[in-house]
Amino acid sequence: MSAGRSNALRLMMNSAPKSGRQLIFPAHMAEIDARTIAGGTPGIVLMERAGQAVVTVLRGIWPRRPVLILAGPGNNGGDGWVIARLLKEAGWPVTIASDWPAGALKGDAKLACEASGITPVPLEEADFSAAPLIVDALFGAGLARSIEGKLAEVLRRAAASGGPVLAVDLPSGLCGTRGEVLGDSLKADVTVTFGAAKPGHLLAEGRCYSGQLHVADIGLDLCEGEEDALWNHPLLWWDRMPLPPSAAHKYARGGLLVVGGPRHQGGAARLTAKAAAVTGAGAVTLAVSAQAADIYAASIDAIMLRTVRDESELADFAASDKIAAIAIGPGLGTDEKAAAWLGAVLSAGKPLLLDADALTLLAKRAERLAGCPEGSVLTPHEGEFKRLFSDVSGSPLERAEEAARKSGQTVLLKGAATVISAPGKTPVINTRSSPYLATAGSGDVLSGIIAGWLAQGVDSQAAAGAGAWMHGESSLQYGPGLTADTLWQKIPNALHAIGARTDD
Ligand SMILES: NC(=O)C1=CN([C@@H]2O[C@H](COP(=O)(O)OP(=O)(O)OC[C@H]3O[C@@H](n4cnc5c(N)ncnc54)[C@H](O)[C@@H]3O)[C@@H](O)[C@H]2O)[C@H](O)CC1
Ligand SMILES: [K+]
Numbered sequence: 001m002s003a004g005r006s007n008a009l010r011l012m013m014n015s016a017p018k019s020g021r022q023l024i025f026p027a028h029m030a031e032i033d034a035r036t037i038a039g040g041t042p043g044i045v046l047m048e049r050a051g052q053a054v055v056t057v058l059r060g061i062w063p064r065r066p067v068l069i070l071a072g073p074g075n076n077g078g079d080g081w082v083i084a085r086l087l088k089e090a091g092w093p094v095t096i097a098s099d100w101p102a103g104a105l106k107g108d109a110k111l112a113c114e115a116s117g118i119t120p121v122p123l124e125e126a127d128f129s130a131a132p133l134i135v136d137a138l139f140g141a142g143l144a145r146s147i148e149g150k151l152a153e154v155l156r157r158a159a160a161s162g163g164p165v166l167a168v169d170l171p172s173g174l175c176g177t178r179g180e181v182l183g184d185s186l187k188a189d190v191t192v193t194f195g196a197a198k199p200g201h202l203l204a205e206g207r208c209y210s211g212q213l214h215v216a217d218i219g220l221d222l223c224e225g226e227e228d229a230l231w232n233h234p235l236l237w238w239d240r241m242p243l244p245p246s247a248a249h250k251y252a253r254g255g256l257l258v259v260g261g262p263r264h265q266g267g268a269a270r271l272t273a274k275a276a277a278v279t280g281a282g283a284v285t286l287a288v289s290a291q292a293a294d295i296y297a298a299s300i301d302a303i304m305l306r307t308v309r310d311e312s313e314l315a316d317f318a319a320s321d322k323i324a325a326i327a328i329g330p331g332l333g334t335d336e337k338a339a340a341w342l343g344a345v346l347s348a349g350k351p352l353l354l355d356a357d358a359l360t361l362l363a364k365r366a367e368r369l370a371g372c373p374e375g376s377v378l379t380p381h382e383g384e385f386k387r388l389f390s391d392v393s394g395s396p397l398e399r400a401e402e403a404a405r406k407s408g409q410t411v412l413l414k415g416a417a418t419v420i421s422a423p424g425k426t427p428v429i430n431t432r433s434s435p436y437l438a439t440a441g442s443g444d445v446l447s448g449i450i451a452g453w454l455a456q457g458v459d460s461q462a463a464a465g466a467g468a469w470m471h472g473e474s475s476l477q478y479g480p481g482l483t484a485d486t487l488w489q490k491i492p493n494a495l496h497a498i499g500a501r502t503d504d
Contacts, residue, residue: 020215021236022227023429024196026141026176029220032195036221043108046194046218047075050168051082051112053216054135054192055090058083058166061190064092065133068126068163070154071098071113072138072172078109079168080137085116094118097126097154123154128161136186140169140176141198146183147173155186167191170198171209178395179206179417187211195220199229199397202417202429229397232420232430232469234498237462241453244280253282254455255322257350258303258448259314259341260288261332261357266295268331268356268444271484273303275448276327278491279470281455283322287314289337311344318348325351327451329358330444343368351460352376353451355443356384363387369407375460377450377467378407381414381443401427410460412450414443418468422461430465433472434479441484446471449491470494 024032037043067087071080077100087094098120102113121127128134136158138151147155155172158165165188170176173185176198191210193201195218201210230236244253256276260269269286277284285304288296293307308314318326326345332338334357342361345352350373354362359380362369369388380388385399392402400413400421410422421427450467454460473494474487 021231021233022196022222023199023202023229023231024222024226025228026143026170026198026200028226028228029141029195029198032220032222036219039221041219043075044111046220047078047082047108047112049218050079050194050216051086053194053218054079054083054166054168055086057190057192057214057216058087058133058135059090062133062164066093066130067095067135068128068132069094069096069135070123070126070138070158070172071096071100071120073100073104073109074139074142075107075109076137076140076142076168076172077105078107078112079140080135081109081112081116081118083135083137083168084118085112088116088118095127095132096120097123099123124150126154126157128157128163131161131163134158134161134163134165134186135168136165136172136188137168138172140172143170143173143175143182147185148183152184155184158186164189165211167210169193170200174200174206174209176200178397179203180395181205181209185209190214192216194218195222196227197231199429202231202431203396203419204416207417207431227426229427229429232428232432232465234466234469236428237465238498240462241458241466242456250282251322253280254324254452254457255283255285256281256451256455257318257323257326257345258284258286258451259326259328259332259345260286260292260296261338263292263295265331265333266292267485268441270296270300270303271441271444271488272327272330272355272448272451273300275445275488275491276452276455277302278488279449279452279495281452284455285323287317311340314341315344315347318345318350323348323350324457325353325451325454327353327355327447329353329355330447332357332361334360339365346371346373349373351454353379353447353454355379355447359384359388372407372409374408375410375454377410377412377454377460377464378403379412379414379443379447379450379464385413397421397427397429410464412464412468414446420461420464420468422464425461428461428465430468430472432469432476434475434482436478436480436482437471437475439482439484442471442475442487445474445484445487448488470498473497
């Protein structure tokens with residue numbers, strides 16, 4: 001990416017540089033914390049900065065009001081004690097509820113507690129009746145087991161109070177690695193985390209429990225490239241996307257073959273083809289059988305239609321110079337003919353976008369997965385994933401990574417947070433999306449966007465990352481009333497949003 005393009009993008013997206021997209025597991029963050037302390041920054045200084053960062057966010061959102069801080073036995077609780085002291089110094093009415101007074105604390109947390117000069121009330125006596133602003137500093141990165149008993153009870157009382165909640169680092173009870181709630185947790189309106197977001201803030205229940213996420217820089221010794229995952233953003237892939245040269249020719253901008261299926265399923269492949277064309281593939285051709293051709297022809301304008309007699313004619317066309325990539329699966333069907341057509345495109349050696357029925361067919365004949373051309377993308381939802389990789393378990397992040405390793409391809413596992421994993425590469429988590437995307441045909445549009453980039457020569461990981469982000473951005477631009485029929489019309493808005501203009 002030229003410096004101009006990069007800077008323009010940063011300005012346009014109002015975003016931090018790429019390092020701001022790092023995701024770090026809690027256990028890894030503890031190592032970074034220890035490294036930073038060993039490098040000469042005392043732990044109490046980090047805790048002071050963490051507390052100060054929380055107070056800055058808190059005061060930027062809420063005017064002065066009663067605050068109830070729930071403080072735990074470890075350093076998350078220590079942050080809570082720093083926050084209590086700083087708010088008290090600023091004249092805020094602060095109560096701290098904790099079963100761990102100074103005598104029960106160790107290290108920096110003990111220092112922070114002693115410096116506050118505040119005596120805590122036991123958690124059981126925490127008074128939520130006035131719906132105070134609740135600061136959840138019970139457990140953070142050190143959560144080691146399920147929250148149960150009277151700790152779960154205090155979280156339930158806090159939730160029932162109706163007061164707003166700010167979580168320190170992680171909502172207590174939320175697993176920062178997998179995003180699952182262990183026992184019980186407290187939904188936060190705002191979460192302030194330190195150094196980098198954790199995968200658990202985004203995966204599974206994490207997004208819903210974390211609320212608005214703020215990442216505070218507290219001077220941790222965090223290196224570029226040591227992240228466990230990346231949070232999807234155009235900064236991760238935009239420099240790998242082509243913009244059309246001034247003298248562009250349609251085939252030079254990428255020929256895409258979309259394989260259609262039977263008459264009654266025609267809509268899916270058409271949506272894929274339209275989305276690919278809008279994404280910038282210069283020439284999109286739908287290949288269909290003679291029996292289905294009239295149905296397909298009825299509602300495509302800029303898409304070319306090619307009637308093929310059988311799999312050998314399809315294989316010849318797929319292998320031709322005009323085709324740079326192939327999308328297959330949406331509306332393909334799962335009968336013998338569909339299986340034969342899938343076999344025909346597998347043999348062409350072009351990057352494939354494999355979705356829907358193509359994944360179902362591959363699950364039935366696992367040896368075919370090994371025959372997929374390098375640089376292909378698989379886009380399973382949970383059900384398709386289970387059929388295709390029945391022996392792979394774990395969190396979405398772990399499963400996508402294992403599936404990418406096994407298949408040798410880029411795997412995009414769809415979900416509330418979509419995970420993209422390419423063999424040997426850092427996985428990417430996409431949360432740019434809207435719930436309105438949960439509608440029939442929306443996946444066909446995603447396939448089209450990814451295939452549109454593959455046809456333009458973009459590598460599979462970048463194509464999948466861009467696909468997930470643009471699909472989500474298009475849905476956000478659309479808002480309520482979204483249907484997959486017209487979602488592709490918002491793809492240009494998504495391109496504009498990321499600054500996809502040719503340079504003057
Ligand atoms: N580098 C940073 O990000 C910084 C983080 N800070 C804060 O420190 C916490 C992590 O502190 P740690 O002491 O490691 O863990 P916790 O405070 O989260 O909890 C450990 C404590 O809790 C007990 N425990 C764990 N799970 C349970 C449970 N389910 N029920 C009961 N008790 C439990 C465990 O035995 C320990 O006693 C991080 O989140 C940040 O908030 C620093 O302040 C700045 C640098
Ligand atoms: K917490």
